[in-house]
Amino acid sequence: MLGTSLPEIAWHKAGIMKRDSICIGVEQPSEAMKVIEQRAKDRECQFYTTPGINEYEFPSNHLDSILPGHHQMTNLSLALQLVRIWLERTGNNESLPSLKLSLPSPTKTLPGFSVPQKFLDGLKKCSWKGRGQILKKDNTTFFLDGAHTPKSLQFCNEWYSENHPTPTSDVFQVLLFTCTSDRSPSTLLPMLKDTGFDIALFSTTRLKPAIDKHLDSTNLNASEIEQQEKCVANQKCWKDLTGQDKTETFDCISDALDRIRELSKNNKEIHVLVTGSLHLVGGVLSFVDPSA
Structure with missing residues (x-):
């Protein structure tokens, strides 16, 4: 329904981008990434990619129990960045000084940060039926x-x-x-x-x-x-x-x-x-x- 090639699928998925907003994604094959970056420019939307899970500091090392499968670490990184940006934009991160938002240049990778225990507690409640x-x-x-x-x-x-x-x-x-x-x-x-x-x-x-x-x-x-x-x-x-x-x-x-x-x-x-x-x-x- 979204296409038969990576560029076609990327074009449709990038349709979620909105003007003057922020879009967070993960690294994609170059043919897909080129389309996503161009769509971000066309829609005047800031696009950033998530860092590897090793770029974060966690209060514990039990990440595998949150979502099964090593590949889910990418999803965890994406979730952490989205929550971080949401708290920053809604002005609810005063009690979390490590989360002060400092965005790099467009189409760059976001930095990791020290993850609060509250974030980890929330992730542990994640349930994804039918996935792992x-x-x-x-x-x-x-x-x-x-x-x-x-x-x-x-x-x-x-x-x-x-x-x-x-x-x-x-x-x-x-x-x-x-x-x-x-x-x-x-x-x-x-x-x-x-x-x-x-x-x-x-x-x-x-x-x-x-x-x-x-x-x-x-x-x-x-x-x-x-x-x-x-x-x-x-x-x-x-x-x-x-x-x-x-x-x-x-x-x-x-x-x-x-x-x-x-x-x-x-x-x-x-x-x-x-x-x-x-x-x-x-x-x-x-x-x-x-x-x-």
């Missing part, structure tokens, strides 16, 4: 991450591997995957091919056989036939990459979860990585954790 989320149901552990780009799939695989104990014969590994029609499985599935899944399941993003167009989690951008064809394409790509025959396709998420429940009856422990689409992850959560 681990959910255990009986003997089945779901690893849910809505990664849907090659880079985010790479990070997702690293996160899964870090949180997935050394596989044993008692742990049966399942991949539940789909990607939307505008994304190619040939650029996404290679990130997961060496993870050691015992079976790969490919589902549409429909919740149940009878589609309910009133549900927020329903993907209305693809027809039923298109989604089914995409499942078959995903399955073929996986077989070509891994040579693995243990793959199945499903017309809806509930059918895929029924299959996972069947597998759980025949295995002592199951680990299921759900990824490739936010629609898929949201659909799975609606069944296994309705309160999410």
Whole structure:
């Protein structure tokens, strides 16, 4: 919906910039950064990038427990800078002398600062459902991450591997995957091919056989036939990459979860990585954790 190339996507995302305001972003590939910087000039908006997490001074060293995955440190840095600037602009940082705002020249990296304990307390309350989320149901552990780009799939695989104990014969590994029609499985599935899944399941993003167009989690951008064809394409790509025959396709998420429940009856422990689409992850959560 935002384009098929980094420059196109960057152009649309930079549309959020407003005149005489401040926009904070993270480092991007040069082809995307050029577009963002030009959009900032056109819209007369100051654009700055966030520093690395090591540029900050923290009252403790337990950052990994805030958001799972090393890549989330970039998001933490972004959050810290946004709060800092908001407090400065609203005049609420008098009690935080270390936060006095001193902006560098436009299109430069913002400096780190000494992080108050209040900031850290707030970050620890952060909950991001469907992103680096681990959910255990009986003997089945779901690893849910809505990664849907090659880079985010790479990070997702690293996160899964870090949180997935050394596989044993008692742990049966399942991949539940789909990607939307505008994304190619040939650029996404290679990130997961060496993870050691015992079976790969490919589902549409429909919740149940009878589609309910009133549900927020329903993907209305693809027809039923298109989604089914995409499942078959995903399955073929996986077989070509891994040579693995243990793959199945499903017309809806509930059918895929029924299959996972069947597998759980025949295995002592199951680990299921759900990824490739936010629609898929949201659909799975609606069944296994309705309160999410």
